[in-house]
Amino acid sequence: MAVVMETLISTRTAHYTSLLKLVNHMRTTQISLSVDDLPKKWYNITGDLPEPLPPPKEPETGPSRAEFLGKTMIHECLGQEGSTDRWIPIPEEIRELYIQAGRPRPLYRARRLEKHLGLKKVRLYYKREDLSPTGSHKVNTALAQAYYAAKEGKTTLVTETGAGQWGSALSYAASLMELECIVFWVRAVYDWKSDRRTFMKLLGATVYPSPSKETGIGRELLAKNPNNQGSLGIAVSEGLEYASQHEGVVYSLGSVLNYVLIHQSVIGLETIEQFKLVDDEPDLIVGCLGGGSNFGGIALPFAGEVLQGKRECEFLAAQSEAAPNLVKGEYRYDFGDVAEQTPLLKMYTLGHLAEMEPIKADGLRYHAAAPFISALRHRNLVRAVAYPTDERVVFEAARMFFRTEGWLVAPESSYAVKASIDEARKAEKAGEEKVICMNISGHGFLDIEAYREKLGVE
Amino acid sequence: MAVVMETLISTRTAHYTSLLKLVNHMRTTQISLSVDDLPKKWYNITGDLPEPLPPPKEPETGPSRAEFLGKTMIHECLGQEGSTDRWIPIPEEIRELYIQAGRPRPLYRARRLEKHLGLKKVRLYYKREDLSPTGSHKVNTALAQAYYAAKEGKTTLVTETGAGQWGSALSYAASLMELECIVFWVRAVYDWKSDRRTFMKLLGATVYPSPSKETGIGRELLAKNPNNQGSLGIAVSEGLEYASQHEGVVYSLGSVLNYVLIHQSVIGLETIEQFKLVDDEPDLIVGCLGGGSNFGGIALPFAGEVLQGKRECEFLAAQSEAAPNLVKGEYRYDFGDVAEQTPLLKMYTLGHLAEMEPIKADGLRYHAAAPFISALRHRNLVRAVAYPTDERVVFEAARMFFRTEGWLVAPESSYAVKASIDEARKAEKAGEEKVICMNISGHGFLDIEAYREKLGVE
Numbered sequence: 049m050a051v052v053m054e055t056l057i058s059t060r061t062a063h064y065t066s067l068l069k070l071v072n073h074m075r076t077t078q079i080s081l082s083v084d085d086l087p088k089k090w091y092n093i094t095g096d097l098p099e100p101l102p103p104p105k106e107p108e109t110g111p112s113r114a115e116f117l118g119k120t121m122i123h124e125c126l127g128q129e130g131s132t133d134r135w136i137p138i139p140e141e142i143r144e145l146y147i148q149a150g151r152p153r154p155l156y157r158a159r160r161l162e163k164h165l166g167l168k169k170v171r172l173y174y175k176r177e178d179l180s181p182t183g184s185h186k187v188n189t190a191l192a193q194a195y196y197a198a199k200e201g202k203t204t205l206v207t208e209t210g211a212g213q214w215g216s217a218l219s220y221a222a223s224l225m226e227l228e229c230i231v232f233w234v235r236a237v238y239d240w241k242s243d244r245r246t247f248m249k250l251l252g253a254t255v256y257p258s259p260s261k262e263t264g265i266g267r268e269l270l271a272k273n274p275n276n277q278g279s280l281g282i283a284v285s286e287g288l289e290y291a292s293q294h295e296g297v298v299y300s301l302g303s304v305l306n307y308v309l310i311h312q313s314v315i316g317l318e319t320i321e322q323f324k325l326v327d328d329e330p331d332l333i334v335g336c337l338g339g340g341s342n343f344g345g346i347a348l349p350f351a352g353e354v355l356q357g358k359r360e361c362e363f364l365a366a367q368s369e370a371a372p373n374l375v376k377g378e379y380r381y382d383f384g385d386v387a388e389q390t391p392l393l394k395m396y397t398l399g400h401l402a403e404m405e406p407i408k409a410d411g412l413r414y415h416a417a418a419p420f421i422s423a424l425r426h427r428n429l430v431r432a433v434a435y436p437t438d439e440r441v442v443f444e445a446a447r448m449f450f451r452t453e454g455w456l457v458a459p460e461s462s463y464a465v466k467a468s469i470d471e472a473r474k475a476e477k478a479g480e481e482k483v484i485c486m487n488i489s490g491h492g493f494l495d496i497e498a499y500r501e502k503l504g505v506e
Numbered sequence: 507m508a509v510v511m512e513t514l515i516s517t518r519t520a521h522y523t524s525l526l527k528l529v530n531h532m533r534t535t536q537i538s539l540s541v542d543d544l545p546k547k548w549y550n551i552t553g554d555l556p557e558p559l560p561p562p563k564e565p566e567t568g569p570s571r572a573e574f575l576g577k578t579m580i581h582e583c584l585g586q587e588g589s590t591d592r593w594i595p596i597p598e599e600i601r602e603l604y605i606q607a608g609r610p611r612p613l614y615r616a617r618r619l620e621k622h623l624g625l626k627k628v629r630l631y632y633k634r635e636d637l638s639p640t641g642s643h644k645v646n647t648a649l650a651q652a653y654y655a656a657k658e659g660k661t662t663l664v665t666e667t668g669a670g671q672w673g674s675a676l677s678y679a680a681s682l683m684e685l686e687c688i689v690f691w692v693r694a695v696y697d698w699k700s701d702r703r704t705f706m707k708l709l710g711a712t713v714y715p716s717p718s719k720e721t722g723i724g725r726e727l728l729a730k731n732p733n734n735q736g737s738l739g740i741a742v743s744e745g746l747e748y749a750s751q752h753e754g755v756v757y758s759l760g761s762v763l764n765y766v767l768i769h770q771s772v773i774g775l776e777t778i779e780q781f782k783l784v785d786d787e788p789d790l791i792v793g794c795l796g797g798g799s800n801f802g803g804i805a806l807p808f809a810g811e812v813l814q815g816k817r818e819c820e821f822l823a824a825q826s827e828a829a830p831n832l833v834k835g836e837y838r839y840d841f842g843d844v845a846e847q848t849p850l851l852k853m854y855t856l857g858h859l860a861e862m863e864p865i866k867a868d869g870l871r872y873h874a875a876a877p878f879i880s881a882l883r884h885r886n887l888v889r890a891v892a893y894p895t896d897e898r899v900v901f902e903a904a905r906m907f908f909r910t911e912g913w914l915v916a917p918e919s920s921y922a923v924k925a926s927i928d929e930a931r932k933a934e935k936a937g938e939e940k941v942i943c944m945n946i947s948g949h950g951f952l953d954i955e956a957y958r959e960k961l962g963v964e
Contacts, residue, residue: 078605083536147536148618148912150637160606160682179608179637181912183951223909224618242964243954247914249963250905447708451681454606454639456705493641493951496701505707506700 077159079322081152086143089135091313093348093420094306096134096355098427101306101419102394105381113391120291120299124196128307134352136310138192145191145224146314153179153315155322155485160452161469170472173330173485175319175346178457182247184411184490185342186217186302189311193300194221203296204228208258208283210237211410212244213458213490214302219253229253230297232260232286235278237410243494258283263290281386288389303339304384304393304418312345315487320349323485330361330485332471336463337365337374337432338411340418342489351424363424365432366467368412368439370405373398374425374432382416395422405437408498409459411489433467442466443502446492458490459498535617537780539610544601547593549771551806551878552764554592554813556885559764559877560852563839571849578749578757582654586765592810594768596650603649603682604772611637611773613780613943618910619927628930631788631943633777633804636915640705642869642948643800644675644760647769651758652679661754662686666716666741669868670695670702671916671948672760677711687711688755690718690744693736695868701952716741721748739844746847761797762842762851762876770803773945778807781943788819788943790929794921795823795832795890796869798876800947809882821882823890824925826870826897828863831856832883832890840874853880863895866956867917869947891925900924901960904950916948917956 094101106112118126128136138146158172177185197205205222208231209215215231222229231248235257238245248255258278259266263286269276276282291299301308316333323329333350335343343365353359365374377396384390386400397416398404404413417425424430435442439459446462448469449455457465468486475482492499499505552559564570576584586594596604616630635643655663663680666689667673673689680687689711696703696715706713716736717724721744727734734740749757759766774791781787791808793801801823811817823832835854842848844858855874856862862871875883882888893900897917904920906927907913915923926944933940950957957963 077602078541078608080538080541082540083538144535150536150612154608181914220912224912242958246954246958246963250908250914250957250961252909450708451710454678454682456639456708491951493949494954496704496952499708500700500704503708505704 076157076326079155079157079325081318081321083147083152085321086146086152087138087314087317088143089137090310091317091349091352092131092134092136092310093352095132096352097423098355101423104391104393107388107392110388113389116292116389117391120288122193122196122298122300123200125193125307128310129305139195142192142195145195148224149181149187149191150179151314152318153177155319156453158453161449164448164452165469165472167472167476169479169481170475171328171483172468172472173483175315175485175487177315177342178455178461178488178491180490182213182216182220183494184213184217184458185312185315185345186214187220188314188345189302189308189341190217190221191224192311194225194227197298198225198227201296202227202298204230204294205300206230206287206291206297207300207302208232208280208287210234210280210413212237212241213411215248215253215255216244217302218300219248219251222253223251230290231255232258232283234258234280234283235276258286260286262286265289279386284385284389285387303341303414304416306420308341309344309348309418309420312341313349315342315345316347316349319346319485328483329359330483332362332364332482332484334364334366334464334468334471334484334486336409336412336460336489337367337417337421338371338414338460340421342487344418344420346487348420351429354429363430364467364471365421365430366463367432367434368407368409368437368463369434370407370437371398371413371415372432372434373415373417374421374430375434377416379422379426384416393419395419396425407437407439408495408502409439409463411460412463435463435466439502443499445469447503455488456492457488458492459495461489464488534615534784537613537615537783539776539779541605541610543779544604544610545596545772545775546601547595548768549775549807549810550589550592550594550768551810553590554810555881556813559881562849562851565846565850568846571847574750574847575849578746580651580654580756580758581658583651583765586768587763597653600650600653603653606682607639607645607649608637609772610776611635613777614911616911619907622906622910623927623930625930625934627937627939628933629786629941630926630930631941633773633943633945635773635800636913636919636946636949638948640671640674640678641952642671642675642916643770643773643803644672645678646772646803647760647766647799648675648679648758649682650769652683652685655756656683656685659754660685660756662688662752663758664688664745664749664755665758665760666690666738666745668692668695668738668871670699671869673706673713674702675760676758677706677709680711681709688748689713690716690741692716692738692741693734716744718744720744723747737844742843743845743847761799761872762874764878766799767802767806767876767878770799771807773800773803774805774807777804777943786941787817788941790820790822790940790942792822792824792922792926792929792942792944794867794870794918794947795825795875795879796829796872796918798879800945802876802878804945806878809887812887821888822925822929823879823888824921825890825892826865826867826895826921827892828865828895829856829871829873830890830892831873831875832879832888833892835874837880837884842874851877853877854883865895865897866953866960867897867921869918870921893921893924897960901957903927905961913946914950915946916950917953919947922946
């Protein structure tokens with residue numbers, strides 16, 4: 049009897065052990081959190097920075113920008129902008145919006161890509177912000193802003209958009225919060241990206257090619273040249289003018305500002321929990337960086353723990369040579385926008401009037417890096433790399449990712465993929481054990497034309 | 507002391523209760539399974555049907571179709587086609603592929619749509635097959651077929667595609683299994699859907715506009731008319747000819763056959779577990795239906811339990827008047843394809859040579875319903891409804907879904923959305939308590955042009 053029992057137990061144990069091994073193996077492909085594990089607080093790095101964040105400044109000429117923004121923007125967000133609280137509670141209503149939008153999002157172990165690259169020492173992970181309903185991480189702040197705007201009695205969100213990701217995210221958030229949404233969209237892109245345009249309009253947004261007849265600035269420019277193709281600077285100016293002159297309208301921004309990066313921290317906070325589940329830890333976090341919102345989203349919660357002495361981890365921003373603000377920029381006060389309507393912020397900047405070559409990863413074409421990221425860069429806590437503007441190598445990396453992992457990433461995200469592959473190969477060659485985690489900021493379903501052109505796949 | 511303790515306990519209990527309520531509320535928005543809960547077996551309804559499934563038959567003239575298919579198709583799949591086993595184990599390797607592709611997929615409670623419709627008595631749920639890497643449920647069988655093909659020593663998968671969803675799914679599966687993939691694509695669609703074409707090619711597939719110069723049939727047709735725009739029948743014939751004449755090549759089919767619906771059962775099996783989690787049960791399952799693979803996928807596991815006397819549930823297929831096979835078809839033996847290369851199958855059919863009006867939901871344009879579905883329809887276990895070919899009402903329903911739930915569905919899925927809304931309104935009006943669950947078979951990111959055209963959203 050004892051022998052039978054023993055056999056039974058050992059059989060069961062063996063069975064259990066193999067089961068456990070299996071489960072762990074599978075867990076380390078797709079690492080999911082339950083809905084209950086969605087973070088309850090956003091992380092704000094302000095108080096953990098090695099030195100106080102240089103405050104925004106008024107420019108020497110012109111009216112007070114802070115006063116102007118105070119009138120046109122969401123008060124709760126402006127409060128968060130200057131907050132030094134490490135943790136900012138996420139209102140239950142915003143958590144529900146996040147869940148509606150599919151959060152928490154999985155973290156994947158890139159086993160197939162690892163195999164393809166022949167990695168033995170290096171482990172690769174990627175966070176799935178591409179699973180967003182609008183195709184990018186931008187919804188994380190759009191939903192928060194729409195909620196606060198509604199709570200403050202506003203009826204309408206207004207913004208500008210370049211590539212169209214931010215306009216899509218805000219249109220989506222407005223739709224879910226039953227608010228109006230007005231998007232001023234650079235005319236050159238508006239005319240060309242018909243799918244993005246329809247996407248926003250289907251959500252009920254009013255989308256104007258900018259310059260438009262809806263604002264004084266727009267009318268003035270159109271009077272001079274009816275075929276003015278617009279620019280991000282013009283679109284910002286139109287949005288701000290519209291917000292300041294209409295009742296119940298607030299202006300929303302999708303990157304750079306502290307509160308945007310605070311909202312995006314939900315990405316990194318989830319990722320920290322996901323690494324715990326598989327008992328692993330990243331040595332390097334990689335994200336693409338234009339203004340810095342997806343990069344900050346994944347990096348800042350980890351960076352905070354580094355600054356608190358709780359972990360060791362490096363950070364790498366993947367940029368384009370079209371806008372290598374962290375690679376070649378100067379750390380100084382500059383405007384956040386071409387139209388000079390924001391206060392001056394201390395940032396690594398190429399100059400707010402810098403000409404930037406057009407690239408498919410349009411979301412990376414921004415002259416400066418967010419103050420939070422710039423402060424870390426200044427202390428050498430963030431590294432940066434810039435890839436050539438022909439974009440061939442990044443699209444090639446994205447194709448490799450697509451063929452091995454099976455997910456088509458946004459042009460912007462392909463920079464993070466490329467940088468991660470480069471770092472993995474370097475470490476492997478050096479015989480260094482390394483865990484690399486990249487953020488996939490968006491999907492590429494609406495950017496297939498860019499792939500077609502860049503890789504010549506007809 | 508006792509009072510203090512009591513207060514403490516009651517405070518904690520209140521806290522716990524409110525927490526629980528909250529968690530349950532959130533659970534019933536996004537109902538997720540863990541990776542460990544992915545089904546380990548597919549469900550096969552064959553043995554549970556009220557009468558034996560009418561077997562395939564050879565047509566009176568021409569060569570043996572069964573023999574031909576035996577040579578050109580995957581053996582394991584043909585074995586499953588005739589299996590009477592209720593449960594068919596999912597090989598561990600296929601489970602890992604499913605996990606890679608993002609399974610299990612969430613079930614959502616459509617709280618926002620319910621609110622918009624003013625529903626008090628009716629609860630709406632939807633299953634998220636739109637989260638697929640290629641944009642539809644087709645990956646569920648594509649991955650299984652690619653795995654079995656590789657196991658049987660094949661090097662190449664060949665198929666035909668109409669709308670492009672099946673070609674995309676098979677290209678994806680081939681890429682993950684490191685197989686070659688050849689797609690014969692109806693020329694008219696090939697020329698037009700440049701994004702789908704690039705999508706497949708990025709995955710490494712070889713995509714030929716059909717008729718092509720790669721086959722005898724194709725060359726013959728092109729000799730007669732170099733501008734032949736092709737048809738699904740021609741594409742099937744080319745694929746089968748190619749498979750029969752090349753070493754290591756197998757032909758893959760994406761719908762209608764029993765084994766395809768068996769693979770798709772993973773959808774319904776997950777959904778059954780998800781309903782248990784929220785302690786609810788569907789009274790009605792709704793899916794769109796062309797050949798029947800997504801409909802069968804969600805419906806058959808529930809239907810099996812109905813047939814076993816374990817639950818009560820109704821089933822509704824949402825069709826187009828372009829191909830109302832379950833609504834207006836005859837239950838008789840017919841070919842599965844225009845080219846008459848399959849055995850005869852007993853199905854509700856409009857005739858395999860029926861002319862079908864073009865619609866945007868091209869995946870619903872099929873002349874017959876899968877044998878499994880047809881057998882249930884014959885016993886009045888499946889209802890069906892067909893919507894007009896101008897598609898206005900279904901796209902309107904999809905827009906309502908997009909604005910409330912925030913997810914852009916595929917044109918095909920919009921039929922399921924429309925039918926669910928119609929049924930919900932009907933039940934609500936009748937004061938009937940009802941739980942409706944629809945399957946969202948795919949996303950609409952690659953079909954925005956269809957929305958633009960049908961809804962006039964420029």
